[in-house]
Amino acid sequence: MKPTEPNAAAPHEPNRVCDVVVVGGGPIGIETAIEMRRNGIDAIVVEAGPLGHTISWWAPQTRWFSSNDRISIAGVPLNTVDQAKASREEYLTYLRCVVDQFKVPVETFSRVEKIEPRPDEPRRWQVRVQSKWIEASAVVLAIGGTDHPNRLNIPGEDLPHVDGYLREAHHYHGRRVLIVGGRNSAVEAAIRLHRVGANVTLSYHREELPTTSIKYWLRPEIDGLIRSKAIEALFESRVTAITPERVDLEQTLPDGRHHTLHMHFDDVLTLIGYDQDKTLFKQLGIAMEDPGGKPVHDDATMETALPGIYVAGTAVGGTQSSKYQVFLENCHDHATKITKHLLENGIGRSEPSDEAQTDSSSDTALNRQIEMNPES
Ligand SMILES: Cc1cc2nc3c(=O)[nH]c(=O)nc-3n(C[C@H](O)[C@H](O)[C@H](O)COP(=O)(O)OP(=O)(O)OC[C@H]3O[C@@H](n4cnc5c(N)ncnc54)[C@H](O)[C@@H]3O)c2cc1C
Secondary structure, eight states: OOOOOOOOOOOOOOSEEOSEEEEOOSHHHHHHHHHHHHTTOOEEEEOSSSTTHHHHTSOTTOBOSSOHHHHOOTTOOOOOTTSSOOBHHHHHHHHHHHHHHTTOOEEOSOOEEEEEEETTEEEEEEEEETTEEEEESEEEEOOOSOSEEOOOOOTTTTSTTEESSOOOGGGGTTOEEEEEOOSHHHHHHHHHHHHTTOEEEEEOSSSSOOSSSSOTTTHHHHHHHHHTTSSEEETTEEEEEEOSSOEEEEEEOTTSOEEEEEEOOSEEEEOOOEEOOOHHHHHHTOOEETTTTEEOOOTTTOBOSSTTEEEOGGGGGOSOOSSOOOOGGGOTHHHHHHHHHHHHTTOSOSSOOGGGSOOHHHHHHHHHHHHHOTTO
8 A cells, every 4th residue: 555645735826926925015015025126026905994904993083293305105296286295195096006006016905914935945935925926936915014003902992982093183173182192103193183173182291291202393282272271281181991981090189189070071092002912923933023013024124034035114113102214215225125035036027017107108198198088
């Protein structure tokens, strides 16, 4: 009788094969894919939500803190009609235009659930997206760092009137709103909700707002609103429980005494920062370091200890809990570093794909259409 073969895992039948899978369709994932495609590397983007998912969940009309030239990608200028910093809506429009211009293949609403080496060929990677498998020579984890709002871990946090995100400001008109937090998101939300006619209370656990980390244009306004009592500030306070009827807060008074407050609010916004989803790092065994569980990688190439697995964008900062260090504006070089390293390792064609260049054929088609339908 023939001896039984060892039960080696078989590779998955891929639904798609490409050079590189970029996980994450945020600005840096898109910029990285464009840089690769310009250099003849067949890169595709797989995104768990819509294009620019992180920016899409900002409250309507939220503006970037960074100026437009610092958040523009792939060399495409970002301009706004009023020369102001781009709003959420303007930036999402810009992202769609950039993706269309360079014909970047983006699979939206497709979460990458697993990444593993091909059993018979460890330098090839198999990426599971729902029930499909994509096979590639390299994977870039451009997954950002703001997947989940941080939690207070107190009773009542999951009640329907408690939210970790600021939504459409209009909804809060005429309502009593407690905002928990004291950094940019909380301060900006307090100012915006005050302006739409909400009755705002701010609860912050320190004795005053941070002196250095609040944007310089928010600071005078929030200070003025607190001084004039247009916004009530409860410094040195912590929320301990939330029920549908009331919020319990413990506060230390300036004279050192503690007291408990029971207050009613229609809405409670816990704007205390965001946490990175580390599922893929853990699953791949990528080492992480403090603070914030930053994925360990080579700064010159952005490659992790796993050959062919790279990190890019704000994902490299891990969970940034206090002062943010990694922004979109200091991540643009990740795209060029990874592309250079891939080319040095023989990944990619020598000639860039036509689609990655400015699409002159569609310009010609448009010109023809204008000639035929001048009014369209
Ligand atoms: C209110 C607010 C204001 C901000 N303002 C600024 C600012 O002014 N300047 C600045 O530089 N930064 C700002 N930031 C941070 C900003 O969000 C980032 O700089 C920017 O989005 C980073 O781009 P990125 O491509 O690195 O990551 P992201 O834009 O976060 O993109 C990561 C993407 O990966 C996707 N993803 C994650 N896991 C998976 C998976 N398993 N499978 C598939 N897809 C996955 C996510 O859905 C997401 O779309 C702000 C953030 C907030 C919340």
